[in-house]
Amino acid sequence: MEEKYLKAITTENNIYRELQQEVQVPATTNTGWKELDEALDWLCMGAEKILDFGCGNGSMLFHCALRGTKEHLGIDLAEEGIRLARLRAEKMPAGNYRFLEGSSEALSGEPDSSVDSVILSNILDNLYPEDAETVLNEVNRLLRPGGKLMVKLNPFLAEEQITEWGIRKIREDLLDDGLILWNRSTEAWQEYLKHWFSAESYAEMWIPEAEQVNRIFCLRKK
Structure with a gap:
């Protein structure tokens, strides 16, 4: 899996190298985005163990x-x-942590029903569809019955935007804008995700510096 994401890995590594000046951690629960804070409040309520795949x-x-x-x-x-x-x-000041470098193969070593909640933040739609399906199957396996999942996705790009910005199409809904982008409407994602999970809520989060909306799906294992 890693080989086909080499460009994305290089980009991410370069970004994180630029953040090395001073190591800082958040001091409060406030992320700066109301919709994200509400989703995390819901995700963490009653949860002890959290998995973040694509944790950065x-x-x-x-x-x-x-x-x-x-x-x-x-x-x-x-x-x-x-x-x-x-x-x-x-x-x-709080929490125990284990951070692993790896892809979906790293999930296979974790036991069934071993986590309460999962985060997939701006990762699922940056995967090839077959890899996204593998990740969702693994997440479904790892979540305890009734466990929670938060999926945050990049914005859906209209045909006019794809043309205007000169984004290359790999196929109809799969784009290369520097990273892989599985470009699907909100309705298409909702239909896809319900194969594994039931919907709890949906919100849109405006990111001013990027001038774009992120889509937040709060889901529960069936």
Whole structure:
């Protein structure tokens, strides 16, 4: 799996290298986005163990720990992200952490029904469809009965935007904008995700610096 994501891994590693000046961790539960905070509040309520697949530098898990969760597993392909996450974990006043460099294969070593909640933040639609399906099957296996999943996705790009921005199409709904983007409407994602999970809520989060909306799906294992 890693080989076809080499460009994405290189990009992510370069981003995290630029963040090395000072290792900091969040001091409060506030992420700066109301919709994300509400989703994390829901995700962490009654949860002890959280998995973040595509965890980057660990920020989501640190915000969960400040909400009272105890055990945290983060997995990411970017070695610099994992290195930074481990450094940051040493500064966290709460929570236990395990950060692994790897892909969906790293999930296969974890036992069934072993986590209460899972985070997939801006990762699922940056995977090839067959890999996204593998990840969702693994998440479904790892979640305890009734466990929770938060999926945060990039915005859906209309045909006019794809043309205007000169984004290359790999196929009809699969784009290459520097990273892989599985470009699907919100309705298409809702229909797809219900094969595994029941919907709890949906929200849209405006990111001013990127001038785009992220889509947040709160889901529960059936």
